[in-house]
Amino acid sequence: MDKLLRQFIEVATFKNVSHAANRLCLSQPTLTHNMKKLEDNLGVQLLVRSSSGVTLTEYGELLLEQARMMQRIYDNTLIRMDLLKERQERSLKIGSGHAWWHMFLRETFEAHRHQYPTANVHIDLGNHLRLMDLLLSGDIDLFIGHEIQGLNPKAGVSFLPLLSSTDTCYARTGHPLRRRTVGQEELLAYPHVELTPDEPRYQHVMEDMQAKRRERLQLHMTERVVYSTNSVATAVDMLAATNGIMVFPSCMQDYFARFEVLPLRLKEPLRKGIVGIYLMREKGEDPHITQVIELMRRHMEQNRHLLE
Structure with a gap:
């Protein structure tokens, strides 16, 4: 799954860039830069930043819903690939x-x-x-x-x-x-x-x-x-x-x-x-x-x- 989408899910879940950065083992400036890059790539504002944290815009809410769905699909795909690999290599x-x-x-x-x-x-x-x-x-x-x-x-x-x-x-x-x-x-x-x-x-x-x-x-x-x-x-x-x-x-x-x-x-x-x-x-x-x-x-x- 795309790295920026994974980082966005963490920021949107914690509603705090600093906490998300700690979870992802990134510096806060790096994560802030990456979220700005994601917004630029999509051409929309995803996050409203304030001193108390971040809130999601309407675009951000939509992206979070779809990104979580993509993450589940991606994670399930990896699991199924591991099972297939085991089936073939351990047959x-x-x-x-x-x-x-x-x-x-x-x-x-x-x-x-x-x-x-x-x-x-x-x-x-x-x-x-x-x-x-x-x-x-x-x-x-x-x-x-x-x-x-x-x-x-x-x-x-x-x-x-x-x-x-x-x-x-x-x-x-x-x-x-x-x-x-x-x-x-x-x-x-x-x-x-x-x-x-x-x-x-x-x-x-x-x-x-x-x-x-x-x-x-x-x-x-x-x-x-x-x-x-x-x-x-x-x-x-x-x-x-x-x-x-x-x-x-x-x-x-x-x-x-x-x-x-x-x-x-x-x-x-x-x-x-x-x-x-x-x-x-x-x-x-x-x-x-x-x-x-x-x-x-x-x-x-x-x-x-x-x-x-």
């Missing part, structure tokens, strides 16, 4: 495996939302190869998932380890294997429920698929009935309605227990893996991204007892 697009959303990412989202209430946030849950494709294409800023063996080293991404994760086998409470300790060969007689399976169209992010092939061979995927989905809710329904078995991180036991889906007792432990944050190397020094990562680490540490 966040994160990918995650389903387990990590439930274990600590949800708390990170809540903390970020409270700190930057006007910022846009997008959370994409799914398979880690799909999330890697989204990261490489710039559709997400980072994602949390298992370390990908065989990833193309030329992808230009960094992996920041967060925690070690162990898988287990989940099945409904009435499953035939529920009452005894079972070996992996006994699991093969039952359908495999696969949550967020790999999709061939995202294999371009890989340089070596051998690790993926070994994993599928160990689960005997080509010899079993497979029920697959990208939805946790659908996977729970599949487990509840069938004798299917799902391999998933053991830290999700409490979550699945709500739906009467529990871990089986296994003779041999299943695979262990490292879970971490993938991001493009050039974003590693971005202040907003590093702030979010620290927030994420803090919430993960707070839930460490659930993750182990």
